Amino acid sequence: MAPILEVKNLSKSFGGIRAVRDVSISIERGSMSSIIGPNGAGKTTLFNLLTGIYKADTGEILFDGKNLVGKRPDQVNAAGVARTFQNIRLFHNMSVLENVMVGAHSRLKVSLWRTLFHVGGFNEQEVAVREKALNLLKFVGLAGKGDELSRNLPYGDQRRVEIARALASDPKLILFDEPTAGMNPNETQDAIGLFRRVREELGVTVVLIEHDMRVVMNISEHIDVLDYGAKIAEGTPDEIRANPRVIEAYLGRRHSKVDESANPEVA
Amino acid sequence: MTAETLDSRRRGIFESFLDSKFYRRLSRNFIYRYVIYPVGQMLLFVALAAAVLTLVAYGIAILFPEPRPNIVLADQISKQLPGMIISGVSIGFVYAMIALGYTLVYGVLKFINFAHSELFMLGAVASFFFLSVLNTAGLLTDVHPVLLIIVMVLLSGAFTGLIGVLVERIAYKPLRGAPRLVPLITAIGVSFVLIDLTRIFAAVTINDFNLTLPTREIPALAAPVPFQFGSTTVNVRVSSIIIVVAAVIMLLFLNYFVNGTRSGRAIRAISQDATTAGLMGINVNLMISLTFLIGGAFGGFAGSLYSLNVGTINPYIGFFPGLKAFTAAVLGGIGNVTGALLGGLFIGMTESFLNGTLVYFPALGQRYTDVFTFGVLIAVLIFRPQGLLGERVDEKV
Numbered sequence: 001m002a003p004i005l006e007v008k009n010l011s012k013s014f015g016g017i018r019a020v021r022d023v024s025i026s027i028e029r030g031s032m033s034s035i036i037g038p039n040g041a042g043k044t045t046l047f048n049l050l051t052g053i054y055k056a057d058t059g060e061i062l063f064d065g066k067n068l069v070g071k072r073p074d075q076v077n078a079a080g081v082a083r084t085f086q087n088i089r090l091f092h093n094m095s096v097l098e099n100v101m102v103g104a105h106s107r108l109k110v111s112l113w114r115t116l117f118h119v120g121g122f123n124e125q126e127v128a129v130r131e132k133a134l135n136l137l138k139f140v141g142l143a144g145k146g147d148e149l150s151r152n153l154p155y156g157d158q159r160r161v162e163i164a165r166a167l168a169s170d171p172k173l174i175l176f177d178e179p180t181a182g183m184n185p186n187e188t189q190d191a192i193g194l195f196r197r198v199r200e201e202l203g204v205t206v207v208l209i210e211h212d213m214r215v216v217m218n219i220s221e222h223i224d225v226l227d228y229g230a231k232i233a234e235g236t237p238d239e240i241r242a243n244p245r246v247i248e249a250y251l252g253r254r255h256s257k258v259d260e261s262a263n264p265e266v267a
Numbered sequence: 268m269t270a271e272t273l274d275s276r277r278r279g280i281f282e283s284f285l286d287s288k289f290y291r292r293l294s295r296n297f298i299y300r301y302v303i304y305p306v307g308q309m310l311l312f313v314a315l316a317a318a319v320l321t322l323v324a325y326g327i328a329i330l331f332p333e334p335r336p337n338i339v340l341a342d343q344i345s346k347q348l349p350g351m352i353i354s355g356v357s358i359g360f361v362y363a364m365i366a367l368g369y370t371l372v373y374g375v376l377k378f379i380n381f382a383h384s385e386l387f388m389l390g391a392v393a394s395f396f397f398l399s400v401l402n403t404a405g406l407l408t409d410v411h412p413v414l415l416i417i418v419m420v421l422l423s424g425a426f427t428g429l430i431g432v433l434v435e436r437i438a439y440k441p442l443r444g445a446p447r448l449v450p451l452i453t454a455i456g457v458s459f460v461l462i463d464l465t466r467i468f469a470a471v472t473i474n475d476f477n478l479t480l481p482t483r484e485i486p487a488l489a490a491p492v493p494f495q496f497g498s499t500t501v502n503v504r505v506s507s508i509i510i511v512v513a514a515v516i517m518l519l520f521l522n523y524f525v526n527g528t529r530s531g532r533a534i535r536a537i538s539q540d541a542t543t544a545g546l547m548g549i550n551v552n553l554m555i556s557l558t559f560l561i562g563g564a565f566g567g568f569a570g571s572l573y574s575l576n577v578g579t580i581n582p583y584i585g586f587f588p589g590l591k592a593f594t595a596a597v598l599g600g601i602g603n604v605t606g607a608l609l610g611g612l613f614i615g616m617t618e619s620f621l622n623g624t625l626v627y628f629p630a631l632g633q634r635y636t637d638v639f640t641f642g643v644l645i646a647v648l649i650f651r652p653q654g655l656l657g658e659r660v661d662e663k664v
Contacts, residue, residue: 051546052546074545074549074550077547091535091544092539094535101532102533102544105532105547105549106548169547
């Protein structure tokens with residue numbers, strides 16, 4: 001089967017800094033994969049390129065056969081890509097339920113006329129979206145929290161709301177940006193379970209950016225490693241664990257081994 | 268004006284009631300959320316402003332019992348109280364409707380659209396042209412006055428809404444990424460452009476830019492309606508009643524739009540975090556246009572209703588109401604829809620009370636009304652810089 005996401009030779013520079021350089025990644029449909037790399041490796045930039053916040057300088061992003069380069073974030077979302085954020089970005093003054101309902105925005109096809117004048121059909125759709133949002137809250141384990149203001153929830157729960165909100169757009173691919181950052185071991189364990197259920201019960205392809213190696217090695221089927229904006233390795237967790245380039249990127253390289261065109265110093 | 272906002276933030280002594288099953292079910296009810304609750308809120312604000320200002324007025328009457336010989340201030344206040352409240356409510360709703368335009372646009376773009384006062388003016392001018400065309404065609408008295416006013420207000424609002432969208436597309440959108448002062452200055456420029464274009468248009472078409480609405484031709488608007496308050500009779504102008512009724516209906520509609528629809532939810536999401544809203548599938552540019560449409564339309568509604576009340580208008584009338592409405596929006600907490608309503612009513616009522624009482628002070632007189640009105644603003648902002656209902660802004664990364 002064709003991969004759901006194919007990134008080909010993607011590059012992005014900010015001034016003189018090449019944040020993402022010539023990265024090619026392929027994500028299998030229905031898989032659970034991770035993108036790892038030391039701080040500043042360009043992982044979040046890659047997500048921002050995928051979701052349309054930044055426009056790639058060169059390269060292609062093929063999602064389900066369609067090129068996403070140059071698409072606005074809302075168009076990318078409508079195509080079926082959803083994401084969460086490294087630092088939680090909920091709508092803090094909205095209730096939890098409303099946050100999730102915002103996520104379903106692109107799935108509500110209502111004309112302006114209907115929205116403004118409330119003619120037929122519209123309210124049924126609102127009710128349906130509300131129902132869907134409640135179900136998603138139940139799915140992520142926040143049943144009964146819908147009426148709380150999102151900023152009043154504890155940190156771990158806010159992460160869950162973000163996941164529910166991302167799922168509300170019925171994505172085919174979901175990008176989690178460091179979803180377990182700041183969680184305690186118990187919360188992390190719950191989160192791993194949730195990621196698995198997202199894939200298994202909802203059939204959504206999952207891609208994680210993650211720093212916690214226990215999480216990465218535990219759940220990923222496939223790992224891509226970035227360093228200084230370039231991809232330096234890919235493979236199964238076991239292959240990655242044994243890959244000397246990866247170890248070098250994380251632990252530093254010995255002074256004797258200064259070569260490599262793929263891993264030069266950043267100017 | 269959302270039920271949710273108040274539920275979750277200002278709980279206090281009502282906590283047990285707000286948590287009860289009864290209230291939870293009630294707060295989901297459509298009629299409660301979009302009719303009873305906002306109407307109650309408006310009544311509360313009116314009552315609150317009236318009570319505070321009445322107390323202050325009598326307080327002044329105690330300090331200065333006889334500002335002029337043989338005039339007992341307290342007696343005068345008692346005599347004028349109903350009239351002051353009614354005219355205060357009526358002008359207050361006009362300010363509130365204009366203030367909503369400022370606050371909505373500020374919510375999504377974080378800048379003050381100073382050209383908004385000109386949309387108010389354009390609403391008034393559009394109403395003038397609408398009525399004059401009907402008048403010259405001799406149709407003015409044939410149409411039912413209620414229908415006439417509804418059509419006039421809606422057409423004026425539709426016109427200014429479209430102008431608002433146009434202005435945003437031409438003047439503000441190219442400056443989306445610019446420093447915040449740039450669109451602000453542009454807005455002031457747009458304001459002058461709109462004033463002068465209107466003046467040119469009026470000069471070319473009717474050779475005069477002082478426009479007198481043919482309201483005298485409408486008999487239904489001419490005779491005031493007497494209201495009996497105890498021993499005093501207050502004659503209320505029909506146009507004041509129209510303003511209040513129309514404003515309440517439109518504010519209910521706006522409340523429903525902002526809090527009960529998908530687009531309103533999208534606009535609120537953008538006002539909190541535009542980037543994330545885009546990533547959640549919201550077409551940010553479209554929603555910004557929609558915000559300008561709604562905000563501009565409300566400016567136009569207000570201008571149209573205001574023109575009925577004052578009778579004669581010109582291209583420069585936007586400035587003071589615009590400034591006061593901006594004050595109202597800041598007073599209520601800029602970016603906060605409920606705050607705009609409260610601020611508008613409060614400024615309108617303050618102005619009306621000052622107009623009613625300052626005449627008795629020989630050294631001051633009514634022309635000092637604005638000094639005191641803006642003095643109130645300064646005083647409030649010293650103690651609550653975020654506005655009455657605004658939130659403290661914590662900048663987060």
